[in-house]
Amino acid sequence: MPTTVQAVTFEHLPQALGIGTPVPRISWKTKAEPGWTQQAYEVSVTTSADAWTSERIASGDSVLVPWPGQPLGSAQRAEVRIRVWGAGEEEPTEWSLAAPVETGLLDASDWTATAVSPGWDEDPDADRRPPLLRRSFMLPRPVVSARLYVTAHGLYEMEINGARVGDDALSPGWTVYGKRLRYYTYDVTDHVEQGENAIGAWLGDGWFRGRIGFQGGHANIYGEKLALLAQLQVTHDDGSTTVVGTDGGWKAAFGPILLSSLYKGESYDARQLPQGWSSPGFDDGGWQSVVGVERDPRTLVAPEGPPVRCTGEVRPVRVWESPSGKTLLDFGQNLVGKLRVTVQGEEGAVVTLRHAEVLQDGELYTRPLRGADATDAYTLGGGETETWEPRFTIHGFRYAEITGWRGGNVAENVVACVYHTDMERTGWFECSNADLNRLHDNVLWSMKGNFVDIPTDCPQRDERLGWTGDIQVFAPTASFLYDCSGMLASWLKDVAAEQLPDGTVPWYVPVIPGGNYWSPIRPGAVWGDVAVLTPWILYERFNDAKILADQYESAKAWVDLIDRLAGSGHLWNTGFQLGDWLDPTAPPEDPTQAMTDKHLVATAYFAWSARHLAKSAAVLGKTDDELRYLELSRAVEVAFAREYIHGDGRMTSDAQTAYALAIAFGLFPDDDARQRAGRRLARLVHDGGNRIGTGFAGTPVVSDALTAAGELETAYNLLLEKECPSWLYAVAQGGTTIWERWDSMLPDGSINPGEMTSFNHYALGAVADWMHRVVAGIAPLEPGYRRILFRPQPGGGLTSASARHETPYGMASIAWQRNGAGYTVEIEVPTGATARVELPGQEPRDVGSGTFDYSVAPVS
Numbered sequence: 017m018p019t020t021v022q023a024v025t026f027e028h029l030p031q032a033l034g035i036g037t038p039v040p041r042i043s044w045k046t047k048a049e050p051g052w053t054q055q056a057y058e059v060s061v062t063t064s065a066d067a068w069t070s071e072r073i074a075s076g077d078s079v080l081v082p083w084p085g086q087p088l089g090s091a092q093r094a095e096v097r098i099r100v101w102g103a104g105e106e107e108p109t110e111w112s113l114a115a116p117v118e119t120g121l122l123d124a125s126d127w128t129a130t131a132v133s134p135g136w137d138e139d140p141d142a143d144r145r146p147p148l149l150r151r152s153f154m155l156p157r158p159v160v161s162a163r164l165y166v167t168a169h170g171l172y173e174m175e176i177n178g179a180r181v182g183d184d185a186l187s188p189g190w191t192v193y194g195k196r197l198r199y200y201t202y203d204v205t206d207h208v209e210q211g212e213n214a215i216g217a218w219l220g221d222g223w224f225r226g227r228i229g230f231q232g233g234h235a236n237i238y239g240e241k242l243a244l245l246a247q248l249q250v251t252h253d254d255g256s257t258t259v260v261g262t263d264g265g266w267k268a269a270f271g272p273i274l275l276s277s278l279y280k281g282e283s284y285d286a287r288q289l290p291q292g293w294s295s296p297g298f299d300d301g302g303w304q305s306v307v308g309v310e311r312d313p314r315t316l317v318a319p320e321g322p323p324v325r326c327t328g329e330v331r332p333v334r335v336w337e338s339p340s341g342k343t344l345l346d347f348g349q350n351l352v353g354k355l356r357v358t359v360q361g362e363e364g365a366v367v368t369l370r371h372a373e374v375l376q377d378g379e380l381y382t383r384p385l386r387g388a389d390a391t392d393a394y395t396l397g398g399g400e401t402e403t404w405e406p407r408f409t410i411h412g413f414r415y416a417e418i419t420g421w422r423g424g425n426v427a428e429n430v431v432a433c434v435y436h437t438d439m440e441r442t443g444w445f446e447c448s449n450a451d452l453n454r455l456h457d458n459v460l461w462s463m464k465g466n467f468v469d470i471p472t473d474c475p476q477r478d479e480r481l482g483w484t485g486d487i488q489v490f491a492p493t494a495s496f497l498y499d500c501s502g503m504l505a506s507w508l509k510d511v512a513a514e515q516l517p518d519g520t521v522p523w524y525v526p527v528i529p530g531g532n533y534w535s536p537i538r539p540g541a542v543w544g545d546v547a548v549l550t551p552w553i554l555y556e557r558f559n560d561a562k563i564l565a566d567q568y569e570s571a572k573a574w575v576d577l578i579d580r581l582a583g584s585g586h587l588w589n590t591g592f593q594l595g596d597w598l599d600p601t602a603p604p605e606d607p608t609q610a611m612t613d614k615h616l617v618a619t620a621y622f623a624w625s626a627r628h629l630a631k632s633a634a635v636l637g638k639t640d641d642e643l644r645y646l647e648l649s650r651a652v653e654v655a656f657a658r659e660y661i662h663g664d665g666r667m668t669s670d671a672q673t674a675y676a677l678a679i680a681f682g683l684f685p686d687d688d689a690r691q692r693a694g695r696r697l698a699r700l701v702h703d704g705g706n707r708i709g710t711g712f713a714g715t716p717v718v719s720d721a722l723t724a725a726g727e728l729e730t731a732y733n734l735l736l737e738k739e740c741p742s743w744l745y746a747v748a749q750g751g752t753t754i755w756e757r758w759d760s761m762l763p764d765g766s767i768n769p770g771e772m773t774s775f776n777h778y779a780l781g782a783v784a785d786w787m788h789r790v791v792a793g794i795a796p797l798e799p800g801y802r803r804i805l806f807r808p809q810p811g812g813g814l815t816s817a818s819a820r821h822e823t824p825y826g827m828a829s830i831a832w833q834r835n836g837a838g839y840t841v842e843i844e845v846p847t848g849a850t851a852r853v854e855l856p857g858q859e860p861r862d863v864g865s866g867t868f869d870y871s872v873a874p875v876s
Contacts, residue, residue, distance in 0.1 A: 017047070017048075017049060018109070018110075019046060019047065019048040019049070019052060019100070019102060019109045020046070020047050020048075020109060020110065020112070021044050021045075021046055021098045021099060021100055021109055021110075021111075021112035022044065022045050022046070022047060022112065023043075023044060023045040024042065024043070024044045024096060024097070024098055024112050024113075024115035025042075025043050025044070025115070026040040026041065026042055026043070026096075026115075026117045027040050027041055027080075027320065027502065028320060028321060028499070028501040028502030028505065028558070028560075029319070029320070029321070029322070029502060030322060030440055031322075032115075032116065032117040032118065033116075033118050033201050033202075033203060034118065034119070034120035034163075034165070034199075034200065034201025034318055034319070035117060035118065035119055035120060035318060036119075036120055036122070036317060036318025036319070036320070037119070037122075037318075038083075038087035038088045038089065038119060038122055039082070039083035039087050039088070040083055040088075040117055040119075041080040041081060041082060041083065041562075042059065042080070042081050042083065042096060042098070043078060043079045043080055043081070043824060044078050044098050044112065045078070045824075045825060045826045045846070045847070045848070046078065046100060046109075046826075046847045046848055047826075047847060048102065048847045048865070050864065050865055050866025050867070051864040051865060051866060052102050052103075052847055052865065053076060053102065053103045053848075053864070053865075054075075054076045054078060054100045054101070054102060054103075054848060055074065055075075055076060055101050055102060055103045055104075055105070056072050056073060056074045056075065056100065056101040056108075057072075057073055057075065057078070057081075057098060057099065057100045057101070058070055058071070058072055058073065058098070058099050058100075058108065059073075059084045059085070059096060059097075059098060060096070060097040060098075060099075060111060061085060061094050061095070061096055062094065062095045062114070063088070063092060063093065063094045063095075064092075064093065068085055068086075070084035070085060071084075072101075076848075078100075078825065078848050079559050079800055079802075079824040079825065080559065080560055080562075080824075088117075088119045089119070089122070090119055090120070090121050090122040090123055090126045091118070091119060091120065091121060091126070091163060091249065092118065092119050093116060093117070093118040093119075094116070094117050094118070095114035095115065095116055095117075096114065096115050096116075096117060097111040097112050097113070097114050097115070098111070098112045099111045099112065118201070120165065120199070120201050120318040121165055121199075121247070121316070124312075124313035124314045124316070125313075126313075127165075127245075127247060127313040127316065128247065128259060128261055129245055129246060129247040129261025129262045129263065130245070130261070130262060130263055130264075130308045130309075130311075131169070131243040131244065131245040131262060131308065131309040131310070131311040132149070132243060132244060132245075132262045132263065132264070132266050132306040132307065132308055132309060133169075133241040133242060133243040133244075133268075133306060133307055133308075133309045134147045134149070134241075134242075134268035134304060134306060134307075135268065135304050135305045135306055135307045136268075136304055138240070138241075140235070140236055140240040141235070143227075143275055143277070143280075144221070144225075145270050145273065145274055145275070146170070146218070146219045146220050146221060146242060146271070146273050146276045146408070147219055147242065147268045147269065147270060147271065148216060148217070148218060148219075148268065148269055148270070148271040148290070148293060149216065149217045149219065149244050149262075149266050149267070149268050149306065150214060150215065150216040150217070150266065150267055150293055150294060150298070150300060150303070151214070151215060151260075151265050151266045151267060152212060152213065152214045152296060152298075152300075153212075153213055153214070153215065153248075153258075153260045154211065154212055154213070155208060155209065155210050155211065155213060155250055155252070155258055156210070156252070156258070157210055157252035157253055157254060157256065158209075158210050158252060158253045159205060159208055159209060159210065159250055159251070159252060159253075160205075160251045160252060160253055161203075161205045161250075161251045162203070162204045162205045162207070162208050162248065162249065162250040162251070163201055163202065163203060163204065163248070163249050164176070164181060164201070164202040164204045164215075164246065164247070164248045164249075165199055165200070165201055165202075165246065165247045165248075165249070166187075166188075166199060166200055166202070166217075166244070166245070166246045166247075167188045167197055167198060167199035167200070167245050167246075167316060168187075168188060168217075168219060168224075168242070168243060168244050168245065169193070169224050169225075169238070169239055169241065169242055169243040169309065169311070170219050170220055170221055170222045170224040170225060170226075170242040170243070171186055171187065171188075171219065171220040171221070171222035171224075171276075171407075171408045172187060172188070172217050172218065172219055172220075172244060173187075173217070173218040173407060174202070174215070174216070174217050174218075174246065175215070175216045175217070175218075175294035176204055176207040176208060176213065176214070176215050176216075176294065177207055177208065177209075177213055177214060177294070177295055177296065178214075178292065178294055178295040179207060181202050181204055181207060182200070182202050183325055183326070184200065184323035184324060184325055185323070185324045185325060185326065185407075185435055186222065186323075186324045186408070186410065186435075186468070186469060187200055187323055187324070188200060189323070189324070189469035189470070190222075190223040190469050190470050190482075190526060191317075191506075191510055191526065192510045192513045192514055192525075192526050192527075193224060193238040193239075193526075194238065194315070195315060195513045196315060196317050196509060196510060196513060197311070197315050197316055197317065198316075198317055198318070198319055198506075199245070199316050199317070199318065200319060200323065201318070204248070208248075208250060211296075212296040212297070213296055214294055214295050214296045214297075214298060215246070215248065215260065215294065216293055216294030217244045217246065218271065218273070218407060218408075219242045219243075219244060220242075220273070220276035220407060220408025220409075221242065221276045221277060221278075221408070222276075222278065222408060223237075223238075223278065223526075224237075224238045224239060224242070225237070225238065225239055225240060225241075225242065226276070226277050226278055226279070227277065227279065227280075228278060228279065228478070228480070228528060229478070229479075229481075229528045229529060229530065230478065230479065230530060230534075231387075232387060233279065233387060233478055234528060234529045237528050237529070241309060243309040243311070244262055244266075245262055245311055245316075246261065246262045247259065247260075247261040247262070248260040248261070262306075263308075264305070264306065264308070266306045267300045267303035267304065267305065267306065268303060268304050268305070268306050269290065269293075269300070269302070269303040269304065270288070271288065271289060271290070271293075272284050272285050272286055272287070272288040272289040273407065273408070274288075276407070276408040276409065277389075277409060278408075278409055278410065278480070279387065279388040279389065279390070279478050280388070280389040280390075280391065280409075281369075281371075281389055281390055281391040281392040281393070281406070281409050281411070282392050282393075282406035282407065282408060282409040283392070283393045283395075284392075284393070284394050284395065284404060284406070285395040285397075286394065286395060286396055286397030286399070286402060286404070287363060287364065287395060287396075287397045287398070289397070319502075319506070320502040320503070320505050320506040321437065321439070321500070321501070321502025321503035321504075321505070321506055322437060322438040322439060322502070322503070323437070323438060323469075324435055324436060324437050324438065324468055324469055325435065325436075325438040326353070326433045326434065326435055327434050327435070327436060327438055327464070328433075328434040329356075329431050329432065329433055329434065330347045330348070330349055330351060330431070330432040330434060331347070331427070331431055331432075332345040332346060332347050332348075332416075332426075332427050332430060332432075333346055333347065333348035334346040334348075335426050335427045338378050338379050338380070338417070339377070339378045339379065340379060342379070342380070342417050342418075342419065343417065343418045343419070343421060343426060344375075344379075344380065344415060344416070344417055344418075345415065345416045345417075345418065345426065345427075345430060346414065346415055347413075347414055347415070347416070347432045348414070348752070349414060349461065349752045350373050350412070350413070350414040350461065350465070350751075350752045350753040350775055350776055351412075351413065351414065351432060351434050351461065351464075351465060352410060352411070352412045352413075352434065352435060352436060352464065352465035352466075352468065352475040352476075352776070353410065353411070353432055353433045353434045353435040354392070354405055354406045354409065354410060354411060354432075354433055354435070355369050355371075355392070355405070355406075355416060355430055355431070355432055355433070356403065356404070356405040356430070356431050356432075356433050357369070357394065357403070357404055357405075357429060357430050358401060358402070358403045358423065358424075358429040358430075359394070359396060359401075359402050359403075359404070359421070359422045359423040359429065360400065360401055360402070360422055360423040360424065361396050361398075361422025361423060362396065362398060362422075363396060363397060363398025364395060364396065364398070365395070365396045365420060365422050366393055366394070366395050366396075366420050367393070367394045367396070367418065367419075367420045367421060367422060368391065368392070368393045368418070368419045368420055369391065369392040369393070369394075369416055369417070369418055370382070370389075370390060370391050370416065370417040370418075370419075371390040371391075371411040371412075371413035371415070371416050371417075371476075372384075372385065372390065372413055372414075372415050372416075372417075372476075373412060373413055373414055373415070373476055373774075373775040373776065374414070374415070374761065374767060374775060375415055376765075376766065376767055380415055380416075380417045381767060383767070384476070384477060384767060384773045384774065384775070385476055385477045385478070386477045386478045386479075386771070387477075387478035388476065388477050388478045390411045390413065390476065392406050392409065396422060401423075405433060410435055410468065410475070411475075411476065412465055412474065412475035412476030412477075412776050413432075413476065414752065414775075416430070416432075418430070434464070435468065436464040436465065436467050436468050437467045437468060437469060437500075437503050439467065439498040439499050439500050439503060440498065440499040440822070441497070441498055441822075442496065442497065442498055442499050442821055442822040442823075443496040443497040443498070443788065443819070443820070443821050443822075444818075444819065444820045444821075445784070445787055445788055445791075445792055445817075445818070445819045446817070446818050446819075447787075447791060447792070447814050447816060447817035447818070448814050448815040448816045448817070449736070449812070449813075449814055451736075451738075451744050451747050451748075452735070452736075452744075452787070452791075452814075454747045454752075455743055455744060455747055455781075455784075456784055456787065457752070458746070458747065458751060458752055458753050458754050458781065459493060459497070459754055459778065459781035459783075459784040460497055461752060461753045461776075462753040462754040462776050462777065462778040462781055463490075463493070463494055463497055463498065463778050463781075465753065465776050466776065466777075466778050467494070467498070467500065467503065468480075469503075470482040470507050470510075470525075470526075471483075471486065471487040471490075471494075471503075471504065471507060473486050473524075473756075473774070473777060473779075474756065474774035474776055474777050475776055476774065476775075476776060477774060481524035481528070482507060482510075482524050482525045482526060483523065483524045483543070484511065484521060484522065484523060484524060484525060484543040484544065484546040484547075485523070485540075485542045485543035485545075485546065485594070485597070485712060485779070486712070486777075486778065486779040487504070487507075487546060487550060488542060488543065488545055488546040488549055488550055489542070489712060489713075489715070489716040489779055489782045490716075490778050490779055490781065490782050491504070491549075491550045491553040491554070492553055492557075492716075492782070492785040493778075493781065493782050493784045493785040493788075494778075495553060495554065495557040495558070496557070496784075496785065496788050496821055497784075499558075499822075501554055501557070501558040501560060501563075504550065504554060505554065505560075505563050505566070507525065508546075508547075508550065508551060508563070508566070508567050508570075509566065509567075510525050510526055511525045511546065511547060511567075511570060512547075512567060512569070512570035514526060514527050515547070515570055515573060515574075516537060518573075518577055519539075519573035519574050519576055519577030520537055520538065520539045520544065520577060521539070521543065521544035521545075521546065521547050521570075521574055522537045523537070523540065523543050533592070533594070533608075538591065538592050539577060539578065539581065539591065540592065540593055540594055540618075541578075541588065541593055541594075541595075541617055541618035541620075541621040541622070541713075542594065542597070542617065542621055542712060542713050543594065544574055544578075545574070545621050545624070545625045547567065547570045547571045547573075547574040548571040548574060548575060548625040548628050548629050548632070549624070549625060549628055551563050551564050551566075551567040551571060551632070552564070552628045552631065552632060555632075555635065555799055556796055556799050556800075557796060557799075557800070557801075558799075558800055558824060559799040559800025559801075559802060559824060560800075561635055561636065561799075564632045564635055564636055565636055568632060568633075568636060568638075571625075571629055571632060572629060572641070574625065575622075575625055575626050575629045575645065575648075578622050578625070579626075579648060582619070582622060582652070585655060586619075586622075586648075586651045586652045586654070586655035586656075587615070587619050587652075587655050587656070587659055588615060588618040588619045588622045589615040589618070589619065589659075590615075593608075593614035593615065593617065593618050594607075594608055594614070594712075595608055595610050595612065595613070595614030595617045595618075595711075595713065596610035596611070596612045596614075596617055596673045596710060596711040596712065596713040596714050597610070597711050597712040597713065598711040598712055598756070598757055598758075598780075599611055599612070599673070599709070599710065599711035599714075600707075600708055600709065600710075600711070600741040600757075600758045600759070601709075602711070604768060604769055604770030604771075605770070605771075607711075607770075607772065610671075610673070610711055611669065611671035611672075611673065611709065612669040612671045612672075612673040612674045612677075612713070612714065613660070613668060613669045613674070616656075616659075616660045616667075616668065616669055616674055616677075617673070617677065617713045619652065619655070619656050619659070619660070620656060620677040620678065620681050620683060621677075621681075621713075622652050623649050623652035623653050623656055623681060623683060624649075624681045626645050626646075626648045626649035626652060627645070627646070627649035629641075629645045630642050630643075630644075630645035630646040630648075630649060633645060653682070653683050654685075656678070656683050657683060657684065657685045657689075660674070660678070661678065661683075661684065661685070661689065661693075664692070665684075665688075665689045665692030665693050665696065666696060667693070667696075670696075670700070671700070671709060672697060672700050672701065672704075672708075672709035672710050672714055672718055673709070673710045673711065673713055673714025673718070674714075675693050675694075675696060675697035675700070675721065676697060676710065676714045676717045676718040676720075676721040676722075677713065677714065677717060677721075678693060679693055679694060679697065679717075679721035679724055679725055680717035680720050680721045680724065681717075690725070691725065691726075693725070694721070694722070694724070694725020694726060694727055695725070695727070697718075697721060697722060697725065697727070697730075698722060698725070698727040698730040701722070701730050701733070701734050702730065702733075705737070705739065706730075706733040706734050706736075706737040706742070707734075707737055707739055707740070707741050707742055708734070708737075708741040708742055708743070708758060709741075712779050712780070715779075715780050715782060715783065716782035716783070716785070718731075718734070719731045719734065719735065719783055719786040719790070720786055720790075722734070723786075723790055723809065728790075728809055728811050729811055729812070731786075731790075731811075732811040732812030732813075732814075733812070735783065735787075735812065736812050736813075740758060740759050740763060741758030741759060742758070743780075743783060745758065745759075746758075746760075746761075749761050749763075749765075751775065753775060753776040753777075754776070754777055754778050754779075754780055754781035755774065755775050755776075755777060755780070756772060756773060756774035756775070756777035756779075756780075757770065757772070757773060757774075758780070760773050760774065760775055761775075788819050788821075789807075790807075790808075790809050791808070791809070791810075791812075791814070791817050792808060792817045792818060792819030792830055792832075793806055793807050793808025793809065793817075793819070793830050793832065794806060794819045794821060794828060794829070794830050795807070796823075797851075797852055800823065800824045800825070801821070801823035801824065801825065801828060801849055802824075802825065802848070802849055802850075803849065803850050803851065803852065804823070804828050804845060804849055804850070804851040804852070805851070805852050805854070806830050806841075806843050806851055806852070806853045806854070807853075807854040807855075808830060808832045808841065808855070809856075810832065810834070810839060814834075815833065815834040816831070816832065816833040816834065817831075817832055818830060818831035818832070823846060823849065825846040825847065825848035825849045826846025826847060826848065826849070827844060827846055828843075828844060828845060828846055828849065828851075829842075829843065829844040830842070830843045830844075831843075832872075835871070836874070837874035838871065838872045838873045838874045839871075839872050840869065840870065840871055840872070841853075841855060841869070841870040841871075841872060842867065842868070842869050842870075843863075843867070843868050843870075844866075844867045844868075845863060845864065845865045845866060845867075845868075846865060847865045848865065849865060850862065850863065850864050850865070851863050851864075853868070853870070855870060855872050856872055857872065857873060858870075858872065
């Protein structure tokens with residue numbers, strides 16, 4: 017087949033409209049005969065001003081290659097084509113299809129609009145009603161192109177000439193507003209025309225001023241006034257431009273949204289929607305003036321990843337009446353999103369929607385939601401048929417309760433709309449065990465529900481924060497399942513922005529006021545280590561050294577802080593720690609009470625982060641830092657062994673997490689001690705009935721530790737156990753997501769009495785990374801999967817397993833199946849990558865791109 021260049025993309029954006037750099041890096045994938053390798057490429061760029069082609073660049077790179085020519089200007093569009101040469105080929109391929117890339121507003125001076133807010137007074141301590149904003153404008157000539165650049169203090173949705181702009185939700189998302197505020201770019205060419213036009217905006221409280229957080233929450237964290245900053249730039253047929261920005265000419269009025277709250281929900285009165293408010297000719301004489309709001313344009317940033325969108329719909333699988341006479345719906349899946357209802361009825365009738373993850377005693381059970389009401393209400397306008405979906409709220413739920421229903425059959429007129437950051441799905445897993453497949457599905461659903469602009473801990477209760485420890489342990493799994501590189505790269509910039517001057521990384525980012533453990537901000541292992549370990553995972557999985565460079569000072573500040581706290585003894589054995597959070601033996605009222613010494617956990621992570629900082633320094637060419645932090649990591653390892661490992665290989669904390677961390681992090685002084693520790697870990701698992709004995713720190717590494725110690729079957733026994741605590745316990749209980757606690761639901765079906773009891777919490781689902789790498793047998797051997805390791809390690813009675821991953825080079829896959837006492841293996845290596853294949857009883861082999869079949873004989 018002819019070699020073709022496909023899927024040309026820029027940075028980590030699936031659609032490069034409004035990109036935030038004048039020199040966007042370029043990636044592409046190539047389809048070619050097996051074994052083909054690239055030896056050179058050319059880039060052709062066409063803009064409205066000129067066209068140019070790069071020189072022939074001798075390189076096999078095709079992922080995030082540097083922009084090869086003159087930087088683009090603000091709001092400049094280019095079309096990029098690629099052609100490549102294979103090794104030994106004199107003629108290049110045909111040019112790829114043109115891929116568009118367009119910059120956003122790259123310089124603060126490009127913003128001529130002023131942020132505006134309604135001019136009326138509001139009580140900052142009350143639930144305030146969000147406004148509508150609008151203005152009319154004239155366009156003097158036919159339109160060639162039009163772009164709308166938008167952000168807000170709060171959340172926004174835009175309309176032009178009566179039509180919705182874009183399909184994103186909860187924009188501009190949640191960043192550290194004072195330092196970084198994201199704006200989005202929209203192609204609105206088809207929305208505007210010569211003559212009179214109108215533009216309008218819905219605003220909502222969102223994270224900006226809405227009440228969020230613990231113990232009743234906090235309002236006005238970032239400000240008291242909602243505001244819109246929008247700039248419409250229109251290019252006409254003669255090359256002239258018209259700019260329409262937010263300014264004093266806009267008007268404001270209340271709309272149909274009475275309450276807009278991420279936690280409480282949304283109340284909407286359809287009778288109060290001004291008909292035609294965003295269309296030309298609307299009389300806004302009764303609307304009020306707006307006032308300007310200060311917003312430094314230097315803090316505005318373009319998106320690095322995709323926005324939140326509706327990515328699917330789920331119909332109820334059951335509708336019934338509860339013992340108290342309430343109408344209940346079961347969607348069969350714990351999900352994150354909101355309900356869309358189609359109703360008919362008299363004007364002024366109210367339909368109320370309540371949401372929850374679980375039932376108890378046959379009723380909707382809302383205690384785990386704590387202060388989140390999760391209630392939406394729609395007041396009918398009296399139309400023949402009315403369809404409504406809340407705009408500026410989101411809920412985590414499997415069940416819904418509806419009161420005041422009007423219209424037809426509930427099951428046919430209610431749908432759950434699934435919302436999350438619209439990342440590209442990149443990973444799949446399947447095996448012969450249906451329970452493990454359900455477990456993997458649960459991990460997937462928990463990731464979707466908690467990747468809502470930032471990586472959150474839970475999507476349903478009065479929290480939903482960007483917990484640093486949760487994503488630190490889950491990032492390897494996340495980066496296999498979805499291309500989360502852009503989203504997490506952006507969030508890590510907020511981590512750095514919130515980092516204290518001494519290097520302390522907050523427990524959650526963005527930071528909001530906290531109670532109990534969380535204020536004041538203190539350094540804590542596992543959580544703070546996100547500054548070092550998550551950038552490394554993104555580099556390992558996506559081959560983006562820029563992420564390491566962008567986060568390097570943040571990572572260094574964290575390790576330097578711990579070095580100071582540990583002192584000359586190199587033991588982090590002072591201060592507050594969460595330790596092995598939610599160890600299954602911890603009482604409901606104190607999740608920190610684990611079997612493993614908190615300071616053992618802290619020191620182990622100190623060594624691990626110091627080592628990874630040295631590796632990051634090596635990638636970035638920082639030789640002095642590489643040596644310094646490598647020496648530091650070795651000193652911590654020695655101190656750890658001296659303090660926490662007895663001479664016979666036993667550890668001071670004779671618990672699963674202690675051994676798992678020490679084995680996985682390479683902290684034993686010699687192989688003999690490591691082997692003894694592996695046997696002890698296996699014995700602890702066996703004596704515990706193959707049930708889990710780990711929390712947030714130990715769970716992500718216990719399976720790898722057993723595997724590395726030669727205790728593979730014990731690792732499988734741990735994975736396949738169904739009694740509580742275990743991964744499959746939740747599956748056996750009907751769980752469709754990963755739970756926060758191993759026993760969030762007790763064996764009798766009642767709900768754990770702990771205050772923190774969530775049924776959608778991805779951290780303990782980090783085992784899926786082990787399932788991908790060990791059960792199926794696919795892992796990156798070089799950054800970005802440029803070299804892939806295929807090393808399946810069957811066990812647990814499984815007769816087959818498979819995994820697919822869309823790498824930066826294309827699809828890689830493996831599938832193995834039992835065949836008598838042996839098994840067969842099929843692998844696929846994408847063009848541009850190579851692989852190492854390690855099968856039991858066979859010498860490792862290196863292969864190029866293509867598909868390969870192998871037979872593995874029975875191992876005696």
